[in-house]
Amino acid sequence: xxxxxxxxxxxxxxxxxxxxxxxxxxxxxxxxxxxxxxxxxxxxxxxxxxxxxxxxxxxxxxxxxxxxxxxxxxxxxxxxxxxxxxxxxxxxxxxxxxxxxxxxxxxxxxxxxxxxxxxxxxxxxxxxxxxxxxxxxxxxxxxxxxxxxxxxxxxxxxxxxxxxxxxxxxxxxxxxxxxxxxxxxxxxxxxxxxxxxxxxxxxxxxxxxxxxxxxxxxxxxxxxxxxxxxxxxxxxxxxxxxxxxxxxxxxxxxxxxxxxxxxxxxxxxxxxxxxxxxxxxxxxxxxxxxxxxxxxxxxxxxxxxxxxxxxxxxxxxxxxxxxxxxxxxxxxxxxxxxxxx
Amino acid sequence: xxxxxxxxxxxxxxxxxxxxxxxxxxxxxxxxxxxxxxxxxxxxxxxxxxxxxxxxxxxxxxxxxxxxxxxxxxxxxxxxxxxxxxxxxxxxxxxxxxxxxxxxxxxxxxxxxxxxxxxxxxxxxxxxxxxxxxxxxxxxxxxxxxxxxxxxxxxxxxxxxxxxxxxxxxxxxxxxxxxxxxxxxxxxxxxxxxxxxxxxxxxxxxxxxxxxxxxxxxxxxxxxxxxxxxxxxxxxxxxxxxxxxxxxxxxxxxxxxxxxxxxxxxxxxxxxxxxxxxxxxxxxxxxxxxxxxxxxxxxxxxxxxxxxxxxxxxxxxxxxxxxxxxxxxxxxxxxxxxxxx
DNA sequence: GGTGTTTTCGAAAACGTTTTCGATTCTTAA
DNA sequence: TTAAGAATCGAAAACGTTTTCGAAAACACC
Numbered sequence: 001x002x003x004x005x006x007x008x009x010x011x012x013x014x015x016x017x018x019x020x021x022x023x024x025x026x027x028x029x030x031x032x033x034x035x036x037x038x039x040x041x042x043x044x045x046x047x048x049x050x051x052x053x054x055x056x057x058x059x060x061x062x063x064x065x066x067x068x069x070x071x072x073x074x075x076x077x078x079x080x081x082x083x084x085x086x087x088x089x090x091x092x093x094x095x096x097x098x099x100x101x102x103x104x105x106x107x108x109x110x111x112x113x114x115x116x117x118x119x120x121x122x123x124x125x126x127x128x129x130x131x132x133x134x135x136x137x138x139x140x141x142x143x144x145x146x147x148x149x150x151x152x153x154x155x156x157x158x159x160x161x162x163x164x165x166x167x168x169x170x171x172x173x174x175x176x177x178x179x180x181x182x183x184x185x186x187x188x189x190x191x192x193x194x195x196x197x198x199x200x201x202x203x204x205x206x207x208x209x210x211x212x213x214x215x216x217x218x219x220x221x222x223x224x225x226x227x228x229x230x231x232x233x234x235x236x237x238x239x240x241x242x243x244x245x246x247x248x249x250x251x252x253x254x255x256x257x258x259x260x261x262x263x264x265x266x267x268x269x270x271x272x273x274x275x276x277x278x279x280x281x282x283x284x285x286x287x288x289x290x291x292x293x294x295x296x297x298x299x300x301x302x303x304x305x306x307x308x309x310x311x312x313x314x315x316x317x318x319x320x321x322x323x324x325x326x327x328x329x330x331x332x333x334x335x336x337x338x339x340x341x
Numbered sequence: 342x343x344x345x346x347x348x349x350x351x352x353x354x355x356x357x358x359x360x361x362x363x364x365x366x367x368x369x370x371x372x373x374x375x376x377x378x379x380x381x382x383x384x385x386x387x388x389x390x391x392x393x394x395x396x397x398x399x400x401x402x403x404x405x406x407x408x409x410x411x412x413x414x415x416x417x418x419x420x421x422x423x424x425x426x427x428x429x430x431x432x433x434x435x436x437x438x439x440x441x442x443x444x445x446x447x448x449x450x451x452x453x454x455x456x457x458x459x460x461x462x463x464x465x466x467x468x469x470x471x472x473x474x475x476x477x478x479x480x481x482x483x484x485x486x487x488x489x490x491x492x493x494x495x496x497x498x499x500x501x502x503x504x505x506x507x508x509x510x511x512x513x514x515x516x517x518x519x520x521x522x523x524x525x526x527x528x529x530x531x532x533x534x535x536x537x538x539x540x541x542x543x544x545x546x547x548x549x550x551x552x553x554x555x556x557x558x559x560x561x562x563x564x565x566x567x568x569x570x571x572x573x574x575x576x577x578x579x580x581x582x583x584x585x586x587x588x589x590x591x592x593x594x595x596x597x598x599x600x601x602x603x604x605x606x607x608x609x610x611x612x613x614x615x616x617x618x619x620x621x622x623x624x625x626x627x628x629x630x631x632x633x634x635x636x637x638x639x640x641x642x643x644x645x646x647x648x649x650x651x652x653x654x655x656x657x658x659x660x661x662x663x664x665x666x667x668x669x670x671x672x673x674x675x676x677x678x679x680x681x682x
Numbered sequence: 683g684g685t686g687t688t689t690t691c692g693a694a695a696a697c698g699t700t701t702t703c704g705a706t707t708c709t710t711a712a
Numbered sequence: 713t714t715a716a717g718a719a720t721c722g723a724a725a726a727c728g729t730t731t732t733c734g735a736a737a738a739c740a741c742c
Contacts, residue, residue, distance in 0.1 A: 003482060005728060016692045021730065031690060051457045052402065053728035055393045056697050063436070072421050073623075077413045084413075084439055093436050093457065095404070098425055116392045116434065141344060227627070256627050263629060282414075283624040286568070286597050288604060346698060357722045362700060370720060394698035397727045 004045040013041055024049075055117065060317065063093045064309060065113035067123040069101045069150060070224075074253075074281050075298045076124075079148065082302025083122060090310045092119070103128040110134050113143075120144040120309045122302075125152060127192045144312040144322065148305040150192060158312065158324045160305045164194050167294045167331040168201025169208075171276050172248055174333055176209045178340075180246035180274055182217070186233055186258070188250040189222035198250055198278065217241060221254045230257020238267065245273055246339070252277035252284045252293055259287050259338065274339040289337035297329050304329070345386040354382055365390075396458065401658065404434045405650060406454035408464040410442045410491060411565070415594075415622050416639045417465075420489065423643025424463060431651045433460070444469040451475050454484075461485040461650045463643075466493060468533045485653040485663065489646040491533060499653065499665045501646045505535050508635045508672040509542025510549075512617050513589055515674055517550045519681075521587035521615055523558070527574055527599070529591040530563035539591055539619065558582060562595045571598020579608065586614055587680070593618035593625045593634055600628050600679065615680040630678035638670050645670070 006017040013020070015034065023030045023038035024047075030038075041047075055061045066083055068076050080096065087094045095118060099106035106126045111134070113121050120143060123135075132155045138145050139157055146158040175183050185202045188195030199218070206213050219237060221229035230249060234257065237244065249255035255277030262269050269275055269289055277284055277293035284291035304327055315322040347358040354361070356375065364371045364379035365388075371379075382388075396402045407424060409417050421437065428435045436459060440447035447467045452475070454462050461484060464476075473496045479486050480498055487499040516524050526543045529536030540559070547554050560578060562570035571590060575598065578585065590596035596618030603610050610616055610630055618625055618634035625632035645668055656663040 007728080017729085018692050018694095018731085019690085022691090025730080027731095029690060034690085048452065048456045050397075050728050052393060052396045053697090054730080056391075056397050056699090056727090057729045057731090059697070061393065072413060072418045072425075077418045080413050081439075084437065088438075093438075093453070095434050095436050096425065097429075097434075098422075111389065112434070115389045260627070283627050286601070286624050287627050288629060348698080358699085359701085359722050359724095360720085363721090366700080368701095372720060375720085391698050394727090395700080397697090397729090398699045398701090400727075 003050070004047050005050065006047075009038065009041045009045055009047060012045070013037060059117075060119055060313075061117050062091060063095060063116075063118045064306070064313075065110075065116070065118040065121040066094055066096045067099055067106060067109050067113070067121065068096070069099050069106070069124055069126040071098065071100075072096075075149075075279055075296065078298025079124075079302035079305075082299040082304075083306045084302075086303045086306035086310070090306075092306075092310060099126045101126040101128060103131070107134045110138055114138050114141060118143070119313045120146070122146055122148060122305050122309055124148050125150040127189070142316055144309060144316060146305050146309045146312070148301055150194060156324060158308045159326045160301055160308065160329065161326070162296055162301075162329050162331050164197035165201040165204070167278070167296075168198040168248070169205045170201075170331075170333060171278070171294055172202050172205035173209065174335075175246045175248065175274065175276060175339065176205065176211065178274070181211070182241075182244045183211070183246040183248060184217040184219065184237055184241065184244045186219050186221050186230060186247055186249045186254050188224070189220065195250060202248055217244065221250065221257075224251065224253060227253050227257030227260060230254030231261045232257075234258040234261040235265070238265070238273075246270075246276065247273060248276045250278055252279045252281040252291060255291055255293070255338075256283060256287050259289070259291070263288075270337070270339050270341055276339055280334055284334075284336070292336045292339040293334050294331050295334050296331055301329055344391070345388050346391065347388075350379065350382045350386055350388055353386070354378060400458075401460055401654075402458050403432060404436060404457075404459045405647070405654075406451075406457070406459040406462040407435055407437045408440055408447060408450055408454070408462065409437070410440050410447070410465055410467040412439065412441075413437075416490075416620055416637065419639025420465075420643035420646075423640040423645075424647045425643075427644050427647035427651070431647075433647075433651060440467045442467040442469060444472070448475045451479055455479050455482060459484070460654045461487070463487055463489060463646050463650055465489050466491040468530070483657055485650060485657060487646050487650045487653070489642055491535060493534075497665060499649045500667045501642055501649065501670065502667070503637055503642075503670050503672050505538035506542040506545070508619070508637075509539040509589070510546045511542075511672075511674060512619070512635055513543050513546035514550065515676075516587045516589065516615065516617060516680065517546065517552065519615070522552070523582075523585045524552070524587040524589060525558040525560065525578055525582065525585045527560050527562050527571060527588060527590045527595050529565070530561065536591060543589055558585065562591065562598075565592065565594060568594050568598030568601060571595030572602045573598075575599040575602040576606070579606070579614075587611075587617065588614060589617045591619055593620045593622040593632060596632055596634070596679075597624060597628050600630070600632070604629075611678070611680050611682055617680055621675055625675075625677070633677045633680040634675050635672050636675050637672055642670055 006020050010017045010020045023035040097109040132152050135155050148160045151159045187199045203213050219233040223229040277291045280293045280295040284293050312322050347361050351358045351361045364376040438450040473493050476496050489501045492500045528540045544554050560574040564570040618632045621634045621636040653663050
């Protein structure tokens with residue numbers, strides 16, 4: 001009920017709030033004796049500074065905002081954990097918002113965050129957004145933004161990403177080197193950059209190794225909440241192109257749908273058809289056969305994105321020049337059972 | 342760079358900040374004409390109120406804090422989604438913190454939140470905490486707290502939970518009715534209430550159906566980050582008690598470890614040993630055979646916890662009496678392959 | 683005892699709002 | 713024309729800090 005404030009401890013001691021404040025903050029123009037008295041009194045009265053008042057006065061909130069496009073699951077929960085750990089370590093609180101892949105909501109939420117005076121924001125773009133003025137506005141208002149995972153190349157800020165095209169290229173190259181010849185691709189929807197880049201990596205890898213690209217071998221899986229899409233398209237492709245010997249899936253989720261179908265239909269993985277996933281979600285080790293996949297370092301992504309953001313906040317505060325950096329986190333192939341005969 | 346404030350639009354219009362503030366907030370003692378002018382000017386100058394100043398003046402932040410004990414995964418990510426959705430709908434922001442199952446950290450984080458002047462906090466207790474004075478302190482300072490999932494019966498606040506003992510009782514009763522006779526239990530560690538309650542439910546169900554409880558059939562799995570624990574204990578129990586015909590696992594994770602081992606060891610599930618999980622995590626449908634489990638409604642739990650908290654915030658603000666409620670969310674058995682022959 | 687220096691403290695402004703309460707102007711009716 | 717009432721506005725205090733700047737007190741030195 002009774003939150004003690006500076007003036008309470010000041011009047012208890014018969015001194016001014018100024019002195020109390022300074023004593024608590026270690027100013028050198030307060031004598032050791034009164035400082036000691038103040039600290040003790042603050043202790044016994046259980047004083048805790050009112051952050052809101054401090055924020056108003058100092059013009060910083062020690063809070064960062066995070067906007068993610070999708071529900072907190074799988075990949076984004078790893079990212080979030082990385083963000084939370086780094087924020088905790090650096091003394092920041094984090095406010096989290098979900099845009100549900102809607103541009104309008106994302107825009108509104110960003111405005112809300114800067115209205116809340118967060119010191120900076122971390123965001124991963126919704127599939128819908130192709131206008132970036134809201135982000136540029138935030139940056140112009142001196143609220144640093146760092147983009148992660150789903151980014152826009154055209155906005156001038158720091159970014160932390162993986163190289164989706166390269167990772168996909170590596171995956172398909174791996175399959176080719178393993179001797180697979182007719183490799184299909186289950187891609188994501190046409191909009192998000194990740195989906196496009198992974199598709200491009202697939203295509204380039206084929207061409208670079210003398211395999212002709214065949215658009216008929218590309219199936220679209222745009223449902224990313226369950227594995228039905230992978231299941232159904234696996235069924236479809238095995239009637240339309242029964243002679244394929246590998247599938248590179250955009251996501252572990254669709255890969256699992258594929259394996260599920262194969263298991264039920266008696267199609268041997270990897271003997272008849274190999275399956276390669278993407279992201280290294282937890283469940284890729286629970287499916288049988290265990291899934292070969294690309295490790296997408298979500299935790300580290302959150303970690304470094306938060307770190308860069310907090311660095312930029314400090315730079316802005318001290319009026320130093322802020323240097324935007326684009327860090328590309330390494331991915332690697334996790335070879336498991338679904339591709340080794 | 343230039344955030345416009347009340348005084349900017351006041352001087353642009355040659356009126357006082359008081360009038361501007363009132364016009365924007367719909368006070369009735371401002372003429373229609375000046376109100377219109379103010380609103381238009383606010384629009385063109387892109388005015389957004391400084392939340393920090395508003396918070397200081399109004400003594401509310403429209404923000405709630407959430408403390409969860411473990412990493413944002415599986416169950417807690419569902420809870421978090423429920424919280425986020427409800428908060429968004431009711432106009433609240435959410436700050437999220439992880440206590441990593443540490444009492445000291447939990448205590449510090451709660452203090453931080455109330456120092457930040459959040460309007461209320463949602464928390465799930467760490468395994469370590471057996472002293473609840475920090476929570477009582479928060480409540481005494483008029484910051485409502487609602488506990489979810491991992492709660493303490495002794496603190497006087499609202500709670501939203503499932504009935505772990507009953508759910509476990511139902512699960513084991515189901516197994517008994519299916520004809521299983523020698524049912525083992527892979528329990529969690531000894532501290533958290535959930536673990537205790539599920540164990541108790543297991544024991545009572547046996548006794549209620551005339552099966553003698555045998556402590557040798559209870560194994561402890563206290564690692565909840567991977568399924569190794571379930572795997573190893575499955576291996577162990579099959580050498581020590583090869584004649585069991587069912588295992589009730591505290592968690593889908595350990596259930597999956599069990600099934601993994603059984604699949605590798607050629608032990609048929611459920612023909613030789615049935616497996617029953619708990620929580621209905623996503624991966625319980627990717628394992629083969631699909632796992633029979635208890636549906637633990639995480640999303641709904643987050644939803645109703647947030648809803649209750651926000652109601653209590655309103656009650657406190659309007660000096661109405663706050664009535665604590667304890668809501669017990671229904672669980673249900675999801676019957677899948679791992680228990681039906 | 684006077685001068686200069688160091689130590690120690692506090693008044694006051696500021697951060698950007700909200701809200702109370704009084705003042706001024708405008709209407710209206712007698 | 714005047715008084716009462718309604719309509720419209722603004723000064724100022726308040727929320728709880730931080731920080732500047734000046735003042736007072738204490739000390740040192742001759």
